[in-house]
Amino acid sequence: MTTTHPRLLDVADVHTYYGPSYILQGVTLGAARGEVVAILGRNGVGKTTLVSTLAGFVPPRQGKISIGGIDITGTTPERISRQGIALVPQGRRIFRSLTVHETLELGSNLRRYDREGLSWSKDEVYAAFPRLAERRNNRAGGLSGGEQQMLAVGRALVGYPRVVLLDEPTEGLSPLLVKELHAVLVEVKRRGSTLLLIEQRLKFAMALADRVLLVNKGRIVFESTPEALQAAEEVRDRYLGV
Template identity: 40%
Template structure:
């Protein structure tokens, strides 16, 4: 399922954050959006998933216009979102948080047991802690749970916002490894991440966002060699 973002404008109140942002994720593709703090990366994902209403432009998923849909309706159409900050229900168990992820889409409800088994295979630590309250998990475990909960909806395209934030290198490797595996299974991934080196190694294509505008785009391997990108984001 193709995700198309065309000339997207969005912001908060009178403050405009995005100006004419255009990004595409082809079916089964892994795409990264990189940029500094405040570049508009998180706002882009929030505008796609309906948390922030766009003020201009167009977002379609598999040809369906998402602009007038609620976040719940957007999930029903096959979009998953792993938000910055995880936003788990800390008073609920790991298992309850995961099951909540399967509560919207009909396909997810029908295949909940199968999907749960798959998620717990991806993240064995969650299987060990399935009865533990989410609020008592470590930061890395909470990030695994946030990804797992989104996967429970059986998305066609997964938005992932800063998954490595606050994680150790080992846990970052685990989370990124799971995203790569999910992508190999055919799920399109749109990753927003400050770990530029890791992002460009994972993605097939990438976009560079600065001050709410796309300033570079291309094959991730090419951007990894781009002198401007290396100087600005990789300190090379």
Template identity: 40%
Template sequence: MNSGTAAKDQHESGAAAAAARPETLSVEDLSVHYGGVCAVRSISFTVEPGQSVGIIGANGAGKTSTLKALMGLVPRSGGRVRFGETDLAKVRARDVVRHGIGYVPEGRHVFPGLTVEKNLMLGAYARSWRDPATRRTLEEVYELFPVLGEMHGRLAGALSGGQQQMLAVGRALMAKPRLLLLDEPSMGLSPKLVEDILAVLVRLREEGLSLLLVEQNAKLTFEATSDCVVMENGEVAMTGTSRELREDVRVRRIYLGL
């Protein structure tokens, strides 16, 4: 093998290794201000590939602002956010999904005047809609949420709150993310539907999808995640495994009412 061929093979091998490198979400000293109000103050945490991390806290703790800052939906006033080798400060909000990050916003935000299937296909806007792989992903979403397959031609506005939440999660999964951010997926749902959402999150976790879950429902968070961050007044108050925090006396009193 000549040196030119060897160099080419080495370059291709290096490129393949880089492409296969799993991505870690790294948040360092992230801050968010709204005018003169500090919503998030110098928080740091990581989500390793395949890891499921929860963020719990009361209203106003800075949980939603954190997720929006990660997605570029609100300005970051300080800190660094990287996903693998990508500096997300250099990525426009509309392009974050192209780097492998999916987002399920608080309040679902489905398109009520479009059918369930069209809502889902909009989640695949960064992919080719004619690609057979996109259709396979759609079938995977229908397998995960059978009710969406049954109602694929129905307007999203006619769905129940729980069904719309399933639709919001399914729409995010259509982009085939490697990391999924979810903001209060249990909000406004009945206990039965909360259990259904939990089952889906556990399944996604077991399939190796990285998760970052923001929730007020600490019980759901501890069951769906391996590790957890507790936020208070825009700051990280505690971190640990979900099992450790679930047994912490202060956490049990404040967040579990025990």
């Protein structure tokens, strides 16, 4: 299945290794502007490696990655970021010594791709995540895990994202914060950013996604709409265990 809209992100036959370990074994996918693609699968099948490859942390040994027709295969994370790919990594990875406001200031100063009006101001992030507004002068290391996750999302949004890579964004969040994050990501999509979502909460992913891709042993083994996956009980049981 392919999207009917022009692709913004193209990943073609990508193979990625960690040393001698062969992780991504010929991944091909595409995503259009404003589309949400959920990448689902059990732990250890290559989902985080896919995100790391797209962000430039682990260059592929074979294949091609392009955004807006520009080849970014094997380029540095900084150059990839400036083409409009923003990352919300698993485990947050915020700078603990910076305040909330300093973190958002740092993200906005990256000046990523801004030709399509996708930027969020710091005030818009504060409006989306009121807890961050209350703690804007607090050091990030003193925030709760949920607050740090909101900060990691906000840091990505102020950086002019054409594509947002989200690696387990609801991990460790309370139900209230999961609901808050869902509303924010709906707005991110409405503004035209593309989302690649790796997520263990199937209900959360299915509610956001336009398409779902199932990964197993470094390969995409199934692609469908959320509705079709919901009806495919045997497929869900085999690859997701649900």
